[in-house]
Amino acid sequence: MKDTGFSGRVCPCMRKEKSKVRAGNISSSPSLQMSWALAMAVVLMLWGTTTWGATLSWTANNEPDLAGYHVYQCSQQPCGRAFGSATLLTTLGKVTSFNIGTPAVVQYYVITAYDFTNNESSESNVAIFTPTATPPPPPSPPPPSPPPATVTLAVLGSPNLGEPWTVQATTNASGTVSVEVRINGDLDHTERRNPYCAFGESNGSCTRIQRPSGTYTVEFRVLSSGTEVTRQSVVVTATAAPGPPPPAPPPVPANLHLSSVQ
Numbered sequence: 284m285k286d287t288g289f290s291g292r293v294c295p296c297m298r299k300e301k302s303k304v305r306a307g308n309i310s311s312s313p314s315l316q317m318s319w320a321l322a323m324a325v326v327l328m329l330w331g332t333t334t335w336g337a338t339l340s341w342t343a344n345n346e347p348d349l350a351g352y353h354v355y356q357c358s359q360q361p362c363g364r365a366f367g368s369a370t371l372l373t374t375l376g377k378v379t380s381f382n383i384g385t386p387a388v389v390q391y392y393v394i395t396a397y398d399f400t401n402n403e404s405s406e407s408n409v410a411i412f413t414p415t416a417t418p419p420p421p422p423s424p425p426p427p428s429p430p431p432a433t434v435t436l437a438v439l440g441s442p443n444l445g446e447p448w449t450v451q452a453t454t455n456a457s458g459t460v461s462v463e464v465r466i467n468g469d470l471d472h473t474e475r476r477n478p479y480c481a482f483g484e485s486n487g488s489c490t491r492i493q494r495p496s497g498t499y500t501v502e503f504r505v506l507s508s509g510t511e512v513t514r515q516s517v518v519v520t521a522t523a524a525p526g527p528p529p530p531a532p533p534p535v536p537a538n539l540h541l542s543s544v545q
Contacts, residue, residue, distance in 0.1 A: 337412055339392055340380040348398040351376040355393050355406070356383075362391035362409050369393065369406075389413050432456040432512035434505050440491045442521040447491035450481040450501045450517060458507040465502040465516075479503060496523045 339354065355362070355369035363369055372392075375381060383392070393406040433455055440448030452462060452474075462474040464481055474480065480489035481501050502516035 336382045336384050337386075338380050338382045339394070339410060341394060341407065343377070343379045344396050346396075346398070348400075349377060350397050350399045350401075352378070353395045353397060353403065354381055355395070357391040357393075357409075358388070360391060360409070362393055363406050383412065385414070386412055387414060429457060430455065432505060432507065434462075434503055434513050434515045436501070436503060436515050436517045438517060438519055439489060442494070442519050445493075445522045445524040447493045448519065448521065449489045449491045450503075450519065451489045452479040452503040452505075452515070454479070454503075454505045454513070456505050456507045456512050459509075461506045461509075463504040463506065465500075465504065467500050468502075493524060494521045496521055 341352075352375045354372045354375065355364065356372040357363075357368045357370070359368055361368065372383075373381065383390070390412045392410045392412070393408070395406055396404040435453045437451050437453070438448060439451055440446050442448035454460065454462070460475075462479040464471045464474060464479075466481070471481075472483070478484055478487065478489055482492050483490050497520075499519045499521065500516055501519060502514060504514040505512055
């Protein structure tokens with residue numbers, strides 16, 4: 284593979300003084316160019332944010348056996364493999380640019396070309412990245428989503444003992460909350476403030492009532508701003524209140540005795 288450069292020719296000895304072009308905070312010689320890039324269009328379509336980065340770019344080699352390019356990074360000058368200061372950053376195919384991100388300190392870059400038998404060219408000129416400003420901070424994460432609405436039911440009283448009872452609902456629903464109360468599938472009434480009770484409330488407490496013996500399915504449907512967000516039901520078995528005790532039997536007769544008859 285013929286040793287070629289990235290702009291048509293490579294300086295065979297790297298002894299010539301490099302001609303640098305200042306462009307903002309990036310300097311390079313004519314054969315290896317570095318430029319700021321604002322990765323907006325693609326990132327906006329995918330993520331909805333903008334990402335700052337710096338991109339190395341160079342002129343493509345046109346040899347038929349070209350396999351790709353090696354990108355080396357240095358933290359000091361002189362930058363090159365011969366000086367022991369170059370670290371292989373990445374190996375690329377037949378491309379002509381590479382995004383290096385946003386280093387926090389000054390960094391130096393050179394590239395080489397390699398062929399399919401892994402022959403490697405001499406290094407290009409040095410491109411210098413000099414940070415001059417802090418990249419914009421990442422966007423704040425979105426606020427956490429509210430937890431899903433739930434409703435919890437509690438039976439108050441002892442309906443199985445024939446006592447007055449009710450069902451009270453507790454919900455974490457947000458917005459304008461209303462609660463439909465259904466007894467055995469039929470809408471009984473709508474509660475609009477806490478506590479949410481099966482048979483209404485008085486002075487902040489659910490009212491307990493005596494219901495005829497039977498099985499009752501008590502359902503609460505919770506609506507937020509008019510839209511149902513959750514529902515829950517409970518089955519209650521009520522028995523009749525115990526009746527009055529039977530009357531006491533008469534007292535036992537006393538002084539039973541026999542009298543002789545003449």
